[in-house]
Amino acid sequence: MRITDDRYTRDRQRLDLAIRMIRHEARTQTIRLWTGLTDDRIRKLYKTYVELHGPDVKRHRGKSPQQSAFFFRNLEVRREAAGLAGLFALLGLLKGAAKDSRPGGTLAMLRWGELFCRAYETHLALHRSHRITFEHAFHLLHVLERNAELGLDTCPACDALVLVDHARLHAGRCVWCERDDRRPKLRGAGAVARH
Ligand SMILES: [Zn+2]
Structure with a gap:
């Protein structure tokens, strides 16, 4: 029973973090890397989020930014x-x-x-x-x-x-x-x- 509770709590924490990251327009690969959720679950979460909060949040795919020069642009x-x-x-x-x-x-x-x-x-x-x-x-x-x-x-x-x-x-x-x-x-x- 205890194991089941722990699993449920962990899954809940994964989902909570993923939703927080979706709100900040994190990329799917970053959400997967941090939460361990599958792309399919992330896609469904994103869809639910948009249904609840509107289409303002963008879903970004592909590689994360890797240019350090960005931080010195101005x-x-x-x-x-x-x-x-x-x-x-x-x-x-x-x-x-x-x-x-x-x-x-x-x-x-x-x-x-x-x-x-x-x-x-x-x-x-x-x-x-x-x-x-x-x-x-x-x-x-x-x-x-x-x-x-x-x-x-x-x-x-x-x-x-x-x-x-x-x-x-x-x-x-x-x-x-x-x-x-x-x-x-x-x-x-x-x-x-x-x-
Ligand atoms: Zn100074």
């Missing part, structure tokens, strides 16, 4: 990515636990998925623009965990958390300090005009 995305990375760190998601080796649908993987959703939902509550999709957020965590392409550092001018591209020779300033640097300096502009 100051807004850099700022939001640094904030999201801070949330990952705060919630203990950057401990380097190799989630790839965890089978989908296990209790550890489901708890990890719920924690990731909490980090992403907090990020959405803080930023109305939603520039970083769920899948981009997953990619960000993935590269930060590996500390290969991207890492975290502090701004040399103000100690704010900054996202660092390891391909660059040195860590740049944070977006706030960079914005200050870019503001037109009236005295400098006048000196140029005199020449």
Whole structure:
């Protein structure tokens, strides 16, 4: 009886996480990877979700985004990515636990998925623009965990958390300090005009 209860609870947790991910427009392969549900069950869940909540949510197929350059495309995305990375760190998601080796649908993987959703939902509550999709957020965590392409550092001018591209020779300033640097300096502009 106890085993049956546990199985029921686990299945319920899988479905709950899958629905949460569908709401965030996660890709089918990511939902399968985390929850262990079959594509057929995910498809049926998606259909039920659309019937209940309307067609606003999109179902994405194919590969997840894999371009780290996305996080440096402009100051807004850099700022939001640094904030999201801070949330990952705060919630203990950057401990380097190799989630790839965890089978989908296990209790550890489901708890990890719920924690990731909490980090992403907090990020959405803080930023109305939603520039970083769920899948981009997953990619960000993935590269930060590996500390290969991207890492975290502090701004040399103000100690704010900054996202660092390891391909660059040195860590740049944070977006706030960079914005200050870019503001037109009236005295400098006048000196140029005199020449
Ligand atoms: Zn700074």
